[in-house]
Amino acid sequence: MPVTTLFRRVLNRSNTLADSNDAARATPVDGRSAPVSPMPIASTTFNAADHDAGMATTTRFTSNLPNSAIYEEPTMAADGDFTDTSSLSDGDVKMPIVEDGEKDTIEDHAILESQVAEQEQAIQHGQPARNAGFLRSFSSVVCIIIGTGCLQIPYAFAKTGWIGVIVVVLSAFIGGYTGVLTIKCLYYQHGQRLHSFPQIGRAAFGRYGQYATQFFNYLYSLGTTCLYIILSGQFIYQLVSTLGVDVSKKVWMIIVTLIIWIPVAILKEMSEAAILAIFGLLASVVVIVVATVMSIAHPYTKMHPNEPAPGEDIAIAIGIPVALSSIVFSYSGSVVYPHVEAAMRKPKQWPNVVYTAMGFCCVCYLLIGVSGYWAYGDLVVSPVLDSIPAGAPATISKIMITLHVIIAAPIMLLTFFLEVEQAWQINAQRLGKKREFIVRLGYRSIVVGLVCGVSLAIPYFADFLSLISSIACVTMFAILPIVCYLKLYGHKIAPWYEKIWMAVVLVIGIVASIWGSVDAVKSLIRDVKGGAPS
Structure with a gap:
């Protein structure tokens, strides 16, 4: 033609x-x-x-x-x-x-x-260019999901027994399903696309639905970034202190914040963060491979031949709810989905992207979880890197997971910034290129500074943030997508068997949120009584 x-x-x-x-x-x-x-x-x-x-x-x-x-x-x-x-x-x-x-x-x-x-x-005016392919979109999702959560999976198995394998697989299916529902909610209205979770909340439940969704959305995005700053500062402090470098953990947290600020200041759209996501994905793969190989090569019985082997169980019913909240948290990343899909060249590939990402994370979690629990049983600790022998592999893993955390933080912050810029029309069409750059750089820098200040100022912040994350991320992961989808499309759109599945997911989400909150409160009380800041 x-x-x-x-x-x-x-x-x-x-x-x-x-x-x-x-x-x-x-x-x-x-x-x-x-x-x-x-x-x-x-x-x-x-x-x-x-x-x-x-x-x-x-x-x-x-x-x-x-x-x-x-x-x-x-x-x-x-x-x-x-x-x-x-x-x-x-x-x-x-x-x-x-x-x-x-x-x-x-x-x-x-x-x-x-x-x-x-x-x-x-x-297009004020909207991101749709130029991200499958690999870039897949990397962005995996980089946000997999994070430091992979290091907690063996410990979760110690709480559940081998039935944790089923919990990991089930959580992956839930993550893929709710990820697809989230994007469906963006397209519910004839001829238009919503741009974010808060807009979904407003469309479904009006102004108060928007406020509630914004609360959970922003709490998760900014709170998780604070946690990343704390963890990366702690990892670096542990690594360099063995070399005789006398720099406090708070100083390293400030340095990490400055490193995070650079891509936040430069990158404008989610599609531009693709190279960061790919590097973050590779870092996570290295950590998982090293932890898996070291667990298999150096099990507890080999490291301590004169001690009895650690115990293993088929199922520990009392530990399933607590482990469930930890595993669900390890799959969370739904606040990023609208922005990743908005940058896709072929948005119809989104179901393939999210299910492939969940499948990849599931395989990684099973590798590190099964090998870690097999090697160290009920004596495995979190993170699992503290269970494997000290040496070059453990050091490399800590370096790579630190890099991953530093890389994931800007992507998490971009989800917050893009929604603010969309709502307040901070774009070159309205402000002009020069003024738009100044405004965007200024307010982004202020937010990064506030996030760093909160991370430095509040004692026991990690445990407090775990409490907030148990509420916010599980709500965004398992509860809000289903509730909003049913409100926007009507319950008649789903067949009876899908409604049963929705009910199961809602119950799992509620249980994970409640038990995760209880576990975080216990940790917070324990640290307060111990008198040592997190």
């Missing part, structure tokens, strides 16, 4: 979108419409008058066909070509109509997709 024909179709499609723009803009933010497919390909439309006035545009997901809310990628026919849909009804059409007897080749369709993407990117 000639390129000019393809380009003409793109222009015709854009004209049709522009003709329907006024009617689409009349849809209220809190309005309700019939549920649509949750994974469209984005098309951004704007009114010329709005553009001249410098107003922000609205991202819409529409097609040029009546009664067709979403432009979807065409399906393949048996012979490998894209089928002609000109004879189908409006409700059945999945792609732009092709002339009778004409078939697009895969190469022609790739050119058309490229032209559409270029058109969309050229007219």
